[in-house]
Each structure stands twice: as structure tokens, then as C-alpha cells.
Amino acid sequence: MLPGTRPPSVSRMGKRAAAIAGLTEWAPKRVWDEPMFTMEACARLAAEVLADAEVDKGEVDGLVINGLRESPMFAPSALAEFLGIRSNFNEVVDLGGATPAGMVWRAAAAIEVGICETVLVFTPSVPAPPQPGANGGPMKMKMGAYMGGEVWGSPQGQFEIPAGLVAATPSFAMAAQRYMAAYGVSEETLAKVAVDSRYNAQANPMAVFYGKPITIDDVMSSRYVADPLKLLEIVMPCYGGSAVLVTTAERAARSPHRPVYVSGYGEHLTHKSITYAPDIVDTPIRLAADRAFEMAGVSRDAVDMASMYDCYTITVLLTIEDAGFCPKGEGGRFIDEHSLRYDGDWPLNTHGGQLGMGQAGLGGGMSHITEAVRQVQGRGGERQVPDCNIAYANGTGGMLAEQVALILEGA
Amino acid sequence: MVHFSTDGRPLPTPTPITAPFFDGLRERRLVLQRCPRHGYFFYPRGRCPVCLGDDWEWGELSGQGTVYSFTVDRAGHDPALASRIPFAIALVDLDEGPRLVGNMVDCDIGDITVGMAVEAAYEDVDDTTLLGFRPVG
Numbered sequence: 215m216l217p218g219t220r221p222p223s224v225s226r227m228g229k230r231a232a233a234i235a236g237l238t239e240w241a242p243k244r245v246w247d248e249p250m251f252t253m254e255a256c257a258r259l260a261a262e263v264l265a266d267a268e269v270d271k272g273e274v275d276g277l278v279i280n281g282l283r284e285s286p287m288f289a290p291s292a293l294a295e296f297l298g299i300r301s302n303f304n305e306v307v308d309l310g311g312a313t314p315a316g317m318v319w320r321a322a323a324a325i326e327v328g329i330c331e332t333v334l335v336f337t338p339s340v341p342a343p344p345q346p347g348a349n350g351g352p353m354k355m356k357m358g359a360y361m362g363g364e365v366w367g368s369p370q371g372q373f374e375i376p377a378g379l380v381a382a383t384p385s386f387a388m389a390a391q392r393y394m395a396a397y398g399v400s401e402e403t404l405a406k407v408a409v410d411s412r413y414n415a416q417a418n419p420m421a422v423f424y425g426k427p428i429t430i431d432d433v434m435s436s437r438y439v440a441d442p443l444k445l446l447e448i449v450m451p452c453y454g455g456s457a458v459l460v461t462t463a464e465r466a467a468r469s470p471h472r473p474v475y476v477s478g479y480g481e482h483l484t485h486k487s488i489t490y491a492p493d494i495v496d497t498p499i500r501l502a503a504d505r506a507f508e509m510a511g512v513s514r515d516a517v518d519m520a521s522m523y524d525c526y527t528i529t530v531l532l533t534i535e536d537a538g539f540c541p542k543g544e545g546g547r548f549i550d551e552h553s554l555r556y557d558g559d560w561p562l563n564t565h566g567g568q569l570g571m572g573q574a575g576l577g578g579g580m581s582h583i584t585e586a587v588r589q590v591q592g593r594g595g596e597r598q599v600p601d602c603n604i605a606y607a608n609g610t611g612g613m614l615a616e617q618v619a620l621i622l623e624g625a
Numbered sequence: 626m627v628h629f630s631t632d633g634r635p636l637p638t639p640t641p642i643t644a645p646f647f648d649g650l651r652e653r654r655l656v657l658q659r660c661p662r663h664g665y666f667f668y669p670r671g672r673c674p675v676c677l678g679d680d681w682e683w684g685e686l687s688g689q690g691t692v693y694s695f696t697v698d699r700a701g702h703d704p705a706l707a708s709r710i711p712f713a714i715a716l717v718d719l720d721e722g723p724r725l726v727g728n729m730v731d732c733d734i735g736d737i738t739v740g741m742a743v744e745a746a747y748e749d750v751d752d753t754t755l756l757g758f759r760p761v762g
Contacts, residue, residue: 372647
């Protein structure tokens with residue numbers, strides 16, 4: 215960005231601005247040794263994020279969650295009761311991997327319109343303590359392959375599941391296959407996304423792949439899981455958890471860290487199953503990102519670092535293009551010509567992305583936001599991007615379905 | 626909703642609105658709803674996904690189309706289908722417009738390409754008939 219420019223404390227929508235003032239994040243782990251109820255996890259995350267932002271619990275008047283295992287109904291009120299919070303804004307967000315980004319802009323928008331002042335945004339993903347009578351055994355992160363499609367009346371259960379189009383990898387693989395046929399990107403170029411991410415993870419001690427760099431050859435020789443995607447192009451599911459605190463720009467200015475304005479946001483979706491995506495290689499992030507950049511009034515060139523949802527390598531390529539950082543069809547060349555490393559010319563997913571850090575459930579999506587905030591706040595440590603003032607962060611949910619873009623600007 | 630075949634495959638559980646589609650498959654016919662304004666649509670539902678009109682009629686399609694994209698499941702993402710790997714899943718654009726999903730059959734999975742011409746294929750599993758696609762020409 216231009217030196218000396220500062221985002222206004224009044225948003226371009228004419229309302230007061232919202233800012234992220236604090237964060238907390240647990241290192242993703244394949245096996246979680248300390249089972250916790252979701253409510254307990256939220257309580258611990260709340261204590262940590264309030265301490266990070268130096269905000270008193272009594273100032274909190276908003277809660278955003280994805281749900282609550284211990285209270286599938288009335289989840290926000292159950293959490294408010296559990297945490298002892300009198301809350302004016304209570305939101306359940308259900309956007310898959312785009313949930314955290316969707317949570318952050320909803321919190322910011324609620325603050326902008328004045329319905330609340332300070333919002334806790336939670337993305338816990340930990341196993342519950344063993345239930346009496348239930349089978350024990352090691353707890354590893356698993357996602358139901360049918361993703362709700364098995365219920366009576368679900369179209370997915372009648373048309374996709376019997377064909378084996380379940381989980382996420384086959385859907386993203388079909389996007390990659392179509393992209394390769396339409397634009398001719400090589401598997402080596404896709405592999406470079408995984409390699410650069412893993413390089414970044416070597417500067418992040420919290421990464422599940424810390425101490426484990428990889429090469430293009432490693433990716434190319436890993437086994438095909440769903441053609442053309444190979445094992446090392448796919449995230450590792452983990453447990454973990456994170457939270458951020460969103461508040462008014464005015465309150466954020468009294469916190470110890472540099473306020474990070476949520477200065478632009480956009481969201482778009484069209485489908486659940488990839489069968490019904492209007493065009494599987496022209497993704498919803500296009501409209502979400504256009505709206506976010508327009509709202510923030512910043513150009514793509516002004517972005518100092520990008521934090522793009524990376525469940526697979528192909529997701530990053532499609533997002534680079536569709537979020538407008540290069541023309542359609544040139545994402546492969548963009549990846550080949552730029553270093554995506556924290557010390558490179560186009561820093562991307564400096565925490566290692568989910569490909570390098572692990573996908574801690576919804577915490578995986580949140581990791582793109584926490585890392586962007588860290589970078590803008592100058593808390594990047596060994597992997598700090600110099601003079602980082604504007605970050606682009608986004609989330610991708612489901613089958614290239616729900617997509618949310620955020621522009622995060624330092625005060 | 627799914628139920629499972631005697632050998633453990635997930636099978637569709639038709640609803641009142643989708644049953645004519647599955648009844649058609651059992652008769653080796655591909656039938657979809659056709660809106661008088663917006664043409665055929667998939668999957669079956671009570672109202673046209675373009676105009677929300679309910680004056681559609683069932684119509685029979687040629688079953689001819691082209692592969693929009695495909696993948697080969699080599700990992701068994703559905704444990705219930707793990708014994709069938711590797712198998713190919715294809716998105717197929719029918720000549721009449723709608724995009725459908727099904728397994729590729731009667732071919733070497735290494736020969737499948739984007740843009741390949743295919744036709745509907747029918748596979749009986751217990752009391753259900755599944756829609757698949759096979760190469761033509």
C-alpha cells in the first residue's frame with residue numbers, strides 16, 4: 215500500500231468501522247490428548263482472546279458460533295449462559311470452510327450498524343470427553359463423508375452419494391480435471407503450491423508439518439487419491455481451535471495490538487453439490503472478492519499478503535484467478551512466476567496454509583484470518599512480511615460453494 | 626436419503642417427487658422434468674429452478690451427452706464403496722442441457738477424457754437401477 219495511507223475509522227458504508235483486536239489459536243494436532251466439551255473449549259478460547267486483546271468479559275455483547283455440540287438447539291443462548299455473557303448479537307454461521315470468514319464479516323457488520331460493540335468469534339474443533347458406554351480408542355479428526363446428504367428428501371443422497379461423489383476430494387479433483395483440460399496447467403505447477411506452503415510451515419512451530427519440508431518430486435510421487443489430486447495436495451484433518459475478538463475501531467485502538475480493520479467483505483454461493491455449480495472453474499469468490507475490494511476501496515496491487523483457503527492446491531489456483539490477482543487461465547503461470555513464500559515476492563499463506571499447518575476443523579479456515587491479522591499486527595515472528603498493512607483473506611466452503619472474501623487493513 | 630444394497634452399496638431412496646425419474650431408469654428410460662419456458666432441469670423437484678413455475682411435464686431424453694469433468698476415486702472416500710475402487714465419477718452434460726452425475730461404466734478408466742461423448746447406461750442393483758454413462762463411438 216501507499217506509505218502513510220490509513221483506513222478511516224468510519225467505514226466506506228458511512229458507518230463506524232469494526233476491527234479485529236485480538237486472537238488465539240491452538241496448534242493443530244492429528245490426535246488430541248485433552249478432550250473437551252465445545253462449551254469448555256469456548257470458555258478457554260474466550261479467556262485467551264480477551265487476555266490477548268486486553269478486553270474485559272463484561273464488554274462482550276456478541277457471540278458468533280458454528281453450533282454447539284452440547285446444545286444443538288438454542289446454541290447461542292446456551293453459550294451465553296455458560297460464559298455468563300449478556301449478549302446483543304447472536305449468530306450461528308453454517309458455511310463450511312467459509313464459516314470463519316463469514317463469521318468475521320457478520321460480527322463486523324453488526325458492530326458497524328450499532329447493534330453491538332464487542333463480539334467473540336469461536337471456531338473450536340476438539341473431541342468431547344468419552345461418553346459413558348461409548349467406544350473409546352484414539353480420537354482422530356474425521357468428517358462424515360455424506361455431509362448431511364443421507365437425510366430423507368436430500369437430493370444429494372439420491373443423486374451424488376450413490377455415484378460415490380462424497381466427502382470433498384472427488385469434487386475438487388473434478389474441478390482440477392476440468393481446469394487442466396480447459397487451461398492446461400501442469401500437475402507440477404499445482405504441486406508448487408503445496409511445496410511453498412510447506413516451506414512457510416517450517417517457520418511456524420504450530421504447524422503439523424513443522425520440521426517436514428517437501429519437494430515437487432515428493433508431491434509428484436505421492437499417490438493419487440482422486441485423479442488428478444495427489445496425497446500431498448490435500449489437507450491433513452486435525453483437531454484444534456481458535457477465536458478472534460472483533461470490536462469497534464475506537465475500542466480496538468485501546469487494545470495493545472495494532473487494530474486490524476475489517477474494511478471490505480463479500481460473500482457468494484450458488485450450490486451445495488458440485489454437480490450443480492454453474493461453472494466449476496469460475497468460482498463464487500469472484501463476486502465475493504469484487505465486492506470486498508470495492509467496499510474497502512483498495513486495489514489488488516495494494517495487498518501485502520494473501521491468506522487463501524487451501525483445502526487443496528487447485529483451490530489456491532482458482533482463488534488467485536477468481537479473486538482477481540491475475541486473468542482467468544493464467545493462474546498456473548502466476549504460480550510458476552511468483553514465490554508464494556513468506557520471504558518471496560508474493561507472500562501467500564505465510565503460516566503454511568492448511569496444507570502445511572493442518573486443517574483443525576473450522577479452525578483451519580480461521581487460520582487464514584488469524585495469520586493475516588498476525589501479519590498486519592507485526593506478530594509474524596520469523597515469517598513476518600515486512601511492512602504488511604493490507605491483507606486479503608478468504609474462505610471456501612463445501613464444494614467450491616460458499617466463498618467469503620475479507621480485506622483486513624492495519625490502522 | 627440413502628439405503629444400502631445387500632452388498633453394502635449406498636442406493637437412493639426416492640421421494641414422491643423424484644420417483645418417476647427412478648421408475649424411468651428401471652425401464653431403461655432417462656426422464657426428467659421439462660419447464661415450458663426453461664427446458665429440462667435436474668434434479669427432480671416441485672418447481673423449475675429458473676422461474677419456480679410448477680407447470681413442468683416429464684419428458685424422455687436421448688441419454689446422449691459429453692463428459693464435463695470426471696475423477697477416479699482411488700481412496701474409497703465412501704467406506705461403503707471402498708471395495709469398488711478405483712471407479713470413475715463423471716459429470717455429464719446431456720445434449721438437452723442438464724448436467725447429471727454418474728459412474729462411468731463399460732470402459733477403461735484410463736481412457737476417459739473431458740469432452741468425451743457418452744450415453745446413458747443402466748445398472749441394476751437389488752431393486753434399484755442406477756444411472757451411469759459409457760463412451761460412444
